[in-house]
Amino acid sequence: MNNTIVALSTAVGRAAIAVVRMSGEQAIEIAKKFFAPFPTQPNFLRVGKLSTEHFDEQAMCVYFVAPHSYTGENTVEFHCHGGVAVAQAVIETCLKNGAVMAQNGEFSKRAFVNGKQNLSNAEGIIEMIDAETASAAKAGANLLENNLGKRIVQLQDELLDVLSACEVALDYPEEDLELPTVGTAKQRLQQVEEQLSALISTSTLGKVARYGIDVAIVGRPNVGKSSLLNALLGTDRAIVSEIQGTTRDTLRESVNYRDIRFNFVDTAGLRNSDDVIEAEGVRRAKKAADSADVVLHVTDDPNDRSVYPTVRPQVRIYNKSDLYEREPCCVDSLVVSAKYGDVEIIKETLYEMFSAKDIDSSDLLITNERHLDCLQRSKRQLASAIAACDAATLDVVTDQIRLAWQTLGEITGTSAQEDVIDRIYSKFCLGK
Ligand SMILES: Nc1nc2c(ncn2[C@@H]2O[C@H](COP(=O)(O)OP(=O)(O)O)[C@@H](O)[C@H]2O)c(=O)[nH]1
Ligand SMILES: [Mg+2]
Structure with a gap:
């Protein structure tokens, strides 16, 4: 016979309610020892008194009879007041009356063993x-x-x-x-x-749906990479300054755009440096670019035609457009001003580039x-x-x-x- 397991099913901490779940052959008998009046029929919540060693808790209780439960076993749930102490006392009461602590995923594993769910x-x-x-x-x-x-x-x-x-x-x-x-x-x-x-x-689209798009922001020092990150996030996350070499480590932050997650990585400006820390930053920048789904190659010079050396797809970004006297030289590039927060076009372009709109219409990814x-x-x-x-x-x-x-x-x-x-x-x- 399987023993009866118990665990907190909601997150630990301060909250309005907490749900404690018990599953196993003895679950209903155990619950009847300290919850009254016990629900008269399965699948319906009932308000009652849950007597713990320290205090009486007014809670709600619902039970499910095997095999008609998530685990396929007899199951009881207590919906009690939230917070650490109440939930702990309810769990202890279950343990004292014969339940044992569940392992991670044990409810679901029992559901698998009982044929209620498959691995996928x-x-x-x-x-x-x-x-x-x-x-x-x-x-x-x-x-x-x-x-x-x-x-x-x-x-x-x-x-x-x-x-x-x-x-x-x-x-x-x-x-x-x-x-x-x-x-x-x-x-x-x-x-x-x-x-x-x-x-x-x-699976390509599936990866975008599940994890989002990894975007590395690279370029020479002071072109406005960190400003761009801040503008994309809409917060002052990265330090921005006119001093070259301000950003030394990589900085990863995510933002949702139209149901898609963008994981932006700000990096140290690319230049040869004698400073060992900055040189390490440059190494990390290159690594971030090589593992990204797409690289934003940022420049602030409207005549710059350089291409960032990577096998990953890249988009050239002309930043500081507020300072330009004429249009940048290359088409197929995006012209933005991080300073004036004019960067939505970047998200929209990436969204298009990865066909993210197709995620909605695809039935199986x-x-x-x-x-x-x-x-x-x-x-x-x-x-x-x-x-x-x-x-x-x-x-x-x-x-x-x-x-x-x-x-x-x-x-x-x-x-x-x-x-x-x-x-x-x-x-x-x-x-x-
Ligand atoms: N005029 C103007 N200045 C900008 C713009 N974006 C960044 N800057 C300035 O360029 C300097 C370097 O910015 P920063 O984001 O630290 O560049 P990074 O070294 O590439 O990360 C700072 O003084 C910013 O205020 C912009 O769109 N227009
Ligand atoms: Mg920077």
């Missing part, structure tokens, strides 16, 4: 909890609704179908089934491969690195199966199809290793 659902919940923009939350909600899971099962079914056709051919070679089977098998596998490719290609890895591995295995079709080695074909099928199953968890499952659930907060 669980990852959707994590993404929703971590989401800081609506688009990130939407991607998580999509996973939770099992839209990816359903697509994966469709693809797996198709693979199983092909597999069984091939196996018939293997088992009854005398029927001379082999050649036509291989031809159609190859075609059908290629179709699955195309669908995998299509899913994989959504791959936002999770683990899912992406499974899809890519499965695709490689399918490619081997397809190649083997040409060599007409049917047993290699079936082996590779089986592998590809299994790899897809890792996404939903039907064929995931125990340690992968544990790793996913340990990312949950306590009480989830």
